[in-house]
Amino acid sequence: MSPMVEGLFQPLFPTSFLPLHPPPSSSSSPLHVPPPLKPKTPNNGFISRCYKRVCSQSLQLEAAQYSGLSSASISESYFPLPDWTRLIQFSIESKDLLLAQAIHGSLVKSSCEDAVFVDNNLVNVYSKFSKMADAQRVFDGMRVRNTVTWTTLMKGYLKNGDFESVFHIGREMYNLGEKFNEHTCSVVLQACKSPEDDIYGEQVHAFIIKNGLEDNVVVATSLVSMYSRSCQLGNAEKVFNGITVKDVQCINYMILEYGKAGLGHKAFQVFVELLNAGFKPNDYTFTNAISARDSSVGLYEGKQLHGLAVKYGYMGETPLGNALITMYGQHGMVKEAERMFVEMNERSLISWSAILSVFVKNGYAKKALNLFLDILENGVYVDSGCLCIILDGCSECNNLESGIQIHGLATKLGYASDVNIGTALIDLYAKWGCFRSARVVFDRLPSKTIASFNAILVGYLNSNFENEDSMVFFNNLRFNGVRPDSVTFSRLLSLYADQACLVGGKSLHAYTIKMGVEAESAVGNAMITMYAKCGSIQDAYKIFSTISHDCVTWNAIISAYSLHGEGNKAILLFEHMKEEGFPPDEITILAVLQACNYSGLWENGISLFNEMETKYGIKPVIEHFACTVDLLGRAGKLSKAMDFIRKSPFVDSPLLWRTLVNACKLCGDLEIGTSASKKLLDLAPNDASSYILVSNMYAEGGMMEEAAKVRTAMNDLKLIKETGSSWIEVDNEVHFFIASDRDHPESREIYANLDLLRDEINSGLIAHSCSDNLICKDQECCD
DNA sequence: GTAGGGTTAG
Structure with missing residues (x-):
């Protein structure tokens, strides 16, 4: 005893x-x-x-x-x-x-x-x-102890999340020669939570095979689960297919795992096989199948499953309702999701979280915030997951004030060190310019995940002056055992791209190959932009030609050529994109417009703008209008540009007028320039950069008196313009500089070289060089 | 005889 x-x-x-x-x-x-x-x-x-x-x-x-x-x-x-x-x-x-x-x-x-x-x-x-x-x-x-004693104790530790103790007891049991049975195997398999535990999982699998336990449906289900957790879905599949007598629970499990792996079509296939084999699906089957979606399993399948679930009489089950809310939300069917929510017999916190998430992800973040207030007022208990969703909502609609309040609430509820809440807060603060707050939350997190690192990277991306720090930070991450993922790489690549840091970008490229993520679309697309922004259009194209293409890939390469002033190639790529069946989005159109702009192809630009809505069904936003104004302006069509602004829905936007004033400055048209300046300063009376622009326009046009007047007006208003800066990386060192900067010890040589370059450009010594004969062979520029 | 394989949001 x-x-x-x-x-x-x-x-x-x-x-x-x-x-x-x-x-x-x-x-x-x-x-x-x-x-x-x-x-x-x-x-x-x-x-x-x-x-x-x-x-x-x-x-x-x-x-x-x-x-x-x-x-x-x-x-x-x-x-x-x-x-x-x-x-x-x-x-x-x-x-x-x-x-x-x-x-x-x-x-x-x-x-x-x-x-x-x-x-x-x-x-x-x-x-x-x-x-x-x-x-x-x-x-x-x-x-005296027996297998049941050991297994029961292990199970206890398992349920309490102490997986190390499970392994420890398992080892002791093995050393003492105590017999493992199917129960024991199942428990040990469940304790294998991370890829580092694979070795135990595989040992147990070997034992299972040796002792003929692999056909035990419970043991096999545990194996399926273990292999799925360690991202070995192929092995999970093999075990599943090897079970001679399956039951609904193991089938449900396979559906669940396919769903988690983003293989909705396979999950759906297993569901159909289950029906064909004469099994009666239960409510879990439906919940799992409805939650399992991917690009190839869409609304149609979701609706079919919904209909069948009604037929089988499972609609009273709360998890099923939750899954349906999410499913409809993911297809943008907010009304349908709401109907599911309203018609539920019983709502759990998950149901509330699900509908909040549907609102946040479909552009109704404000509605989500209001609903969240109702939840709080009704005294519903909120958990960390629910708080994360609503923090995302605050981030989505740039509601920093509510975000700060929810930060307070989360702290009060004891979630101050919750990594998911922390990550949502970092994301909110980093996205909306509170880099310091983001950093404080980040530093205080007792355990960090790759998501928290990725969130703080956005802060680095948004605050140029922190760029140098971010590299130190990245090295810290690498050396602290956090495994970067494709999001980390795509964000870091953007960071290097913004800094035009080719050396850093290249070393990152090597690192993505080492980590085996170079082919992932987010990484490849960011790499194209990195090489383009760092000056190597050849490398950008090389990446483009080796990765599989999505709409973003095409946008990246078109922007790359546009940035390099190769408008014709950008337009050609745009045609290729359409031929390959990728419909352009608003970014594509903007990239092509910019390409036309930088290459002086104003007629192509105007016709593209005109057919945006009719041909591609894309409603132009302010950026498209601004780009078109710039396009007309740089082509010297200043009165056309003025007319274009007046007819646009953004006639009162300073952005469009500023663009026109800049064009007038470049063309030296002070007549239209004056009238546009008047409009600009009326619309943005407190914007220092507008005054500087107008003043410079007059100065360059020789109207020094007018230029001085504008400067005085600006000084009277006590407006100060933040000095623009740039930087260049030479031999692993980043050099910052501002206009007319003479601080650099070698500034004399630098300016001498600049003069030389200017002369060469003017005398046409630096000719346009076509970098790529593959896509450009028919173009005049390469003849 | 006692011990065994899940559900939804983030």
Whole structure:
């Protein structure tokens, strides 16, 4: 018999009186002389109160059998063994720890001989109540243990998230030569949570095969789960396909894993096979299948599953409703998602979170915020997941103020060190210009994930002056064992691109190859832009030609050629893009417009702008208008540009007028320039850069008096323009500079070289060089 | 005899 659990029943059973092991049977042992079962009322002690509770509930039959026990017989005698088990089981079912403890106390007193079986039950009961110290104490005190004892204890640690203990016990069990069975295997497999545990998982799999357990559907399901967790879906599939007698639960599991892996079509296929094999899907089957989607399994399949779930009568199940809300939300069907939510019988916090998420992801972040306030006012408990969603909502609609309040709420609710909340906060602060706050949250996070690193990178991207730091930061990340993912690389590549840091970009390129992420679309697309912005259009094209293309890839390469002033190639690529069946989006159009602009192809630009809506169904936004104004302006069509602005829906936007003034400055047209300047300063009276622009326009046109007047007006308003800066990387060192900067020790040589370059450009010595004969062979520029 | 494989949001 196990020792007494410390801290319990001290008044009743002082531990000092308790033998570590049951005393040898004596003539007086009640085991040999069972007390007579005469109907008597139990006393009013603690045990009998528990006993009464048992009587009053599901164990009435057994209770009747013992209803005659006196208080003395309860405390000093015994229940026949099966009934101890029933009592312990009952305490688990009724979630009654006190009852379990009382039974334990009573067992200690009764000193049963058949200890293993009863003690296994005690280990189980304490494990189930997450009292692992007590479970371990019972375990430690057992003289004899069997496979069930070990497995039960492991299961307890597993349920309490202590996977290391599971492995530790497993090793000890193995070293002692204790037999593993199918239960043991299943428990160890469940403890394999990270890829580092693969070795244990594989050892157990080998054991399973050796002992012919692979056809056990429970063991096989655990294997499927283990392999899925360690990203070995192929192995999971193999195990699943090898199960000769499948059941619905293992099929549900495979559907779930396919869904998690983003293989919705396979999940759907398994679902169809299940129906064809004559299985009756349960509510889990539907929940899993509806949650499993990918690009090839769309709304149609989702609706079919929804219809079938109605037919099978599972619509009352909350998780299924939650899955449907999310499914409709992911297809942008917000009304349908709302209908699912409204029609639910019962809503869990997940249901609220799901509908909040639908709103946030479909552009209704403000609606989500209002709903969230309702949730709080109604006293619904919110968890960290729900707070994350609403923080994303704040980020989505640039509502920093609410975000700060929710930060406060999260702290108050004890989620200050929650990594997901922290990441959502970093994202919010970094995106909306509070880099310092983002950094504070980041630094205070006790454990960081790659997502938190990726979120803080956005902060670095948004604040140029921190760029130098970000490289140090990235090295810290690399050397602190955090594995960068494709998001990390795409953001870092953008960072190098913005800094025009080719050396850094190249080393990052090498690193992506080493990590095997170079072919991922986000990485490849960012790489194209990095090479283009760092001056190497050849490398940009090389990347383009080796990766698979999506719309973003095309946009990246078109922008790359546009940036390099190769408008004709950009237009040609645009044609290729359409030929390959990629419909352009608004970024594509903008990139091509810019390409036309930089290459002086204003007529192509205008016709593209005119057919944006009619031919491609894309409504022009302000950036398209601004680009077109620039296009006309740089082509010297200033009155056309002015006319264009006046007819546009953005006639009162300073951006368009500023663009026109700049064009007037370049062309030296002070007449239109003056009228455009007037409009600009009316619309943006507090913007220093507008005054500078207008003043420069006059100065360059020789109207020094007007230029001075504008400067004075600006000074009177006490407007200060932030100095623009740029930088160049030479030999791994970044040099910052501003206009007319003479601080650099070699500034004399730098300016001399600049003059030389200027002369060469003017004399046409630096000719246009075509970098790429592949796409450009028919173009005049390459002739 | 006692111990075994899930569900939805982020």
